[in-house]
Amino acid sequence: MKTTPLLEVRSLSVAYGMRAVLCGVSLTLSTGSVMALIGPNGAGKSSLIRAVSGVLPVRGGQIRVSGTDLVALSPAQRARLLAVVPQARNLPPAFTAWETVLLGRTPHLNWLGQTSPQDDARVRLAMERTDTLALAGRRIGELSGGEQQRVLLARALAQAAPILLLDEPTAHLDLQYQVSLLEMVSSLAQQDGYAVLLALHDLNLAARYANQIALLAGGEIRAAGSPEQVLEAGLLSQAYKIPLQVVANGPGGRPWIGPI
């Protein structure tokens, strides 16, 4: 077991113009673990994912992967360390699933942008792992939301980065697809050793699939730790500003949360 965390965010601050969206956020993530970011809309979950992935300018603090400061890296160097699974929206419909997953190889290509048989092999592996190889020749515009999301997950795997960032991957999906996607993500962490950071709006799915949870509200971390520590009625009710009830030993032995 490694003692140093793979991903370390220290007092991170991010602002859109004058409006602060993250203030002094700190968290650590190690190999093989799944951390869920929860919190009400506008709490800063997506902003945190985007800031870590390098698309939002950082006002203060540090983001380190294995000790290296990400801010100093080029986009390609960063993309070899972190892979992002965005929400499946506004995708160019005419690209095939294969062509889409192949784009995950971008940070590994030379300046000529040529793909090699090794790249193809990586793509095939990623698509097998996410159960999307059968869709390879289909256009992404023809795929269901759940299939598109799995194709984007395959693209992130093709990037061969040790850290996966997922921004509300289950939004707009049917329950069956939410469950199957999160099953896949948690097996990627447990079996393949990925470090996973994902924003989730469903507290019960977070309770079931994450082994660490960070509760965000107003751009700050209100609580972080194991699901049992963070999913606590008082903390949640305060963050979501409605009375919530937590059943400590819900289905599957996990906490179960609902409004009173």
Next chain:
Amino acid sequence: MAVLLLGAAVVLSVAVGSVFIPPLTVLRLLLPADMAPGWEVGDTTTFGVILYQLRLPRTALMALTGSALAGSGAAYQGIFRNPLADPYLIGVASGAGLGAVVAMSVRWPYSTLGMMVIPIAAFIGAILSVMVVYTLARVGRTVPTTNLILAGVAVGSFTTAINSFLMLRGQGELRRALAWLLGGSTQTGWSPFLAALPYIAVGLVALLLMSHALNVLQFGDEQAQQLGLPVERMRLWIVLAASLVSAAAVAFTGVIGFIGLIVPHVVRLTCGHDYRRLLPLSILGGASALLAADVLSRVVMAPQELPIGIITALAGAPFFLWVLRRAKQQAYW
């Protein structure tokens, strides 16, 4: 397929004109003697002169221009993520036209070297107008379709107006620029082709090398950056290469619309959106399409020639609509 099409277009373009050269004779004249022994081809000397001094240079220039327009059109559609972008609609072509006319108003070019200055002036005009259009149309990090078109049309009209003013004010030789600006190759000989070739070749090769980046950009700036692409720098290089290519085309053949818009879309509808295929096929297709249009411009009202821009619009628009109708009813852009 695309190569065969281009070959046929070349032979046709060389054969057809006020004097018809039989296709077999064309092949005989083009191929080395030992590859086509014993063909009865008749009077090769006259044909040879016409072929090498008139038809071939014109064919070469038209093929080069067509590939430049279609290649840069595909690239503009890619970086602006907008199906309507093409060198004309976004004002690049008229900007290039202005640059070229300003250069000609300083001194009318007589030599190949003098001609090579024109594309540079056109390039400066093109870059200036694409910068203005992009700045005007940009909202945050995106370029909405309507903004792009409005800014392109406004900048295009403005530069065209300055152009007309310059030409009406000008004496004698600058009036030649008017004929040039209406499209078609009015200059003869190999000079225009040789002057345009280096710019277009460099620009198209650069675009081909960036076709993977164009693919990545189709997923939006944010995803492109997360996939490891230096987005701003890549976009700048693509705009520079595409503008160089279209400026060089405009500098020698004037304003020929529609090729840069239609050809990439026809390729997309038939062969998919992967820029690693789309770009080379658009380049070949653009060359074939403009050659075909040039042949038509010579035969429709023979012996008089029509401006080629009329042909590209007259034939191109219905053909494009036909392809669009035939494509399956699915979200395509």
